[in-house]
């Protein structure tokens with residue numbers, strides 16, 4: 188098995204290669220539905236006046252911008268990604284947006300967030316968690332930086348239940364997506380994408396991991412026939428023996 192740091196380096200390299208065409212291919216390959224998934228997910232943000240929301244694995248910043256749009260103007264959005272090439276693209280989009288004064292960007296890995304304990308009202312990670320090599324550590328880090336009562340919102344691809352939808356989905360992910368991705372961008376990356384989606388745990392297994400990381404009120408809802416799942420979890424208001432306090 189590959190060493191975790193080496194695997195993370197490879198994933199970062201891969202995102203660097205696809206960064207210039209990432210937005211274009213996202214819109215093309217999802218037929219624009221990805222915008223609706225993000226818009227719906229940000230409705231779950233919990234934030235106080237002058238609060239802080241963290242967008243992890245922000246990529247080109249779409250989720251951070253949706254979060255800014257959906258929250259009170261007093262709320263600050265901090266967006267991080269471990270791939271500087273993605274962050275550069277996000278920066279240009281944020282500067283050109285009406286939310287430029289409310290979104291701050293940085294380079295950071297989900298498994299080692301450079302923030303103090305208990306500071307964020309909500310944390311989001313959209314289509315990022317399946318790429319995090321040490322997933323439990325990543326979730327524990329998110330738990331650590333959230334305030335008691337803070338919320339985690341995760342969007343991720345999932346395997347649909349319906350046999351017909353599953354067949355179409357597998358054809359799309361295994362055949363169509365690598366072919367189209369290869370035409371416009373790095374073909375290796377668009378072969379990795381379906382593999383990473385298909386190996387991601389099912390909803391029940393992933394919710395168990397969220398509970399293991401310390402979250403409560405863990406739930407999920409599916410979008411677009413179950414091809415995407417939105418997971419929610421709250422950091423308990425009172426620390427339990429399980430919680431990861433300093």
Ligand SMILES: C[S@@+](CC[C@H](N)C(=O)[O-])C[C@H]1O[C@@H](n2cnc3c(N)ncnc32)[C@H](O)[C@@H]1O
Pocket residue numbers: 195198199202243244245246247248249250267268269270273295296297298312313314315318319320
């Ligand atoms: C599929 S993109 C999703 C980007 C964005 N959230 C969106 O909704 O379009 C995945 C992003 O996760 C980032 N990523 C992968 N592993 C990471 C990690 N361990 N820590 C931080 N970012 C990571 C990649 O660099 C990439 O930008």
